[in-house]
Amino acid sequence: MENDIIYFSDFPNLQETGTRKDNGKFDLTLLPTQELKEEFRGYIMYRCKNGTFRALIQDRTAYNHIAKFLNSRINRRIKSLGDRNPEKWISLLKGWMLEQGITIVKEKKSVYGTVSYGEAVTILYFRNVLKFLGPEDLQDEIEKDVWELKNLDIKIRSNPIYNVKTLDFRKIYQPDIREECKKAVYMNLQYEAIGTVQGELTIMRIFSEYLQKEYSKIKSCSEIDREVLEEFLIHLSTKDTSHSANSSYVISLRRQLETIGKIYSCERLEHLFINTDIPPEVNAEFRVYSDDEMKRLNAEITQMDVQIARCLLIHQMLGTRISDTLTLRPDCLTRENGQDMIEIYQVKTKRYKKPISKELAKLLQSSIEYTQEKFGDTEYIFVNEKEPDRPMQYMAIKTKVMSMIQEKQLKDDHGELFGFGTHMFRHYYGVKLTEMHLDDWTIARLLGHKRLNNVQHYRKMSNQRMADETREVRQRMSDIIYMSLARWGEEYEQIRQDD
Incomplete structure (x- = not known):
């Protein structure tokens, strides 16, 4: 039947260049019952309206596997996906895939080259179909174990270069502590940035796992006493993964437990910590690229996608934080008394202006024109290609740069592969300013620092x-x-x- 074939070319967002727009389709005739056809039709139509060509190609491969699975002997009495619960479906699919020699795990490589494993694409696709067809969750958002931030009645304070959409409470294993934590997070979201709240949720997950193993009888935060806290802090400071973030972890845990204490009128939680619980901060090594390292990096950066290359070079030449570079506005360029100036909207502090060279002004103008030609009027110069109303995402740049470093085996002066050190470009810029014998106030102004005390780090790193x-x-x-x-x-x- 004609309507049992869903063509990619019927959807404007999937009409890509060349002949590719004509060779994509989902064939519903592969499914054994009319009920299954209608169920999959709903999900496929949803994906075709909202997905990309590349994502739909991957979907189609997974769909074809699942169609074969649904035609297997084990499913001969099945009329609809509603005939089994989701976990039973997933279990049977995994068994069938193993019988067919189809892998049920997918290797995932991080931007730093480390390998981890997750469920295969076919299994994830089937999970999404089952979730799409499942009953609508009528719970209030704050009652759910995974919050969609867009559904909360709070204005979320976030850094636009990071794509934070959810908060996940599922790994807080004690039900009562999970509910207590939800209330504290909801309260703190009204006053704190989402990044700060994420840190609080991270340490609560770690604390919950510790309690589950060492103090399984504790069900509520009101049962936590000084002895339990001290044992956890010792565990946190001595475990193998202990690092300089421990100070931030302890502060986040204190903030979370004190908020819970206020909400539930548990005075003990508000006085559980003492000042010596917070370990002294370990100052990170203040590193800076050498001139040779900069040459090697830039030689490869200039071979990348033109807008990515422009972004990274502008980032170096401005000496800004990466968030400030990625949120530059199309109207940021001005001229004052014959001098090119740039206006920078700092995510962390405030708006400020500084002079720039003619060469940098030309590079910025080229970037602005590129974005206008490709996406029209946008809020930012460097935009997310899938969502041009948002800035280019930090992880998108990081992934591309680290892939280039891995592919080229690009190494620093010590023979180690480069990391993704966008802040080291800023360090390099700051050190060069000190070598020009500028005063501290001018250096702080050009770097966008509110105070002068950070300038000492750049001076110490200057060889000259x-x-x-x-x-x-x-x-x-x-x-x-x-x-x-x-x-x-x-x-x-x-x-x-x-x-």
Whole structure:
């Protein structure tokens, strides 16, 4: 039947260049019953209206596998997906896939090259179909175990370069603690940025797992006492994965438990912590790229997608935070008294202006024109191609740069593969400013710092500054050595003459 074939070309968002738009389709005649056809038709139509060509090609492969599975002997009495519960369907699908020699796991490689494993695409696709067809969840959003942030009646404070859509409470294993945590998170979301709340939720998951293993009788935060907390803090500070984030973790845990204490009038939780519980912050090594490293990186960056390359080069030349670069506006360029200026909207602090070179102004103008030609009027210069009303996402850039580094085996001066160090471009810029002998106020202004105290880090990293500051000491040491050599005789005279 004609209407049992769903063509990609019938959907405007799937009409891509070349002949590809004509070779995609879903064949519903592969399904054994009319009920199954209608169920899959609903999901496929939804995906075709909202998905990309590439995603639908992947969907079609998974759909074809599932159609074969539904025609297998084990499903001969099945009329509809509603005839079994979702987990039974998934279990049977996995068994069938193993019988057919189809892998049930998918290898996933992170941007840093580490490998992990998850469910195969076919299984994930079937899960999504079953979820789509399942009964509508009529619970209030804050009663669910996974919150869709768009459904909350709160204005979420977020950094637009990060795509945060949900908050997941499922790995808080104690039901009462999970509900207590939900109420605290909902309250804190009204005053804190989403990144801060995510940190609180992360440490609560870690704490919940610890309680499940070590204190399984604890069901509510009201049962947590000082002894339990101290044992957890010792565990946190001594476990193998302990790192410099422990200070932030303890602060986040304290904030979460104190909020729960206020909500449930549990005064003990509000006075559970003492100041010495918070470990001193471990200052991260302040690293900066060498000139040779910058040359190697930029030689490959300039071979990437033109707008990605422009973005990274502009980021280097501005010395901004990556969030400030990705949220530059099309009207950011101005001229004042013959000088090109740029206006920067800082996510972390405020708006400010600074002078830029003609070359940088031209590069920015090219980026603006590229976006206008491709996407029309947008809020940002560097945009998310799938959602042009949003800025280019940090993870999209990170993935592309790390893929390039892995592919090219691009290594630093120590022979290690480069990481994704966008902040090191900022460090490099700051160090170069110190080598120009600018004063601290000017350097802080150009870097967009609110205070002067951060400038000292750039000065310490400047080789030229280090040479200037240690010259007197090095000369004094040389004089001491030469005085000693003078007593040793003529055989060492050549050393002094070489000075």
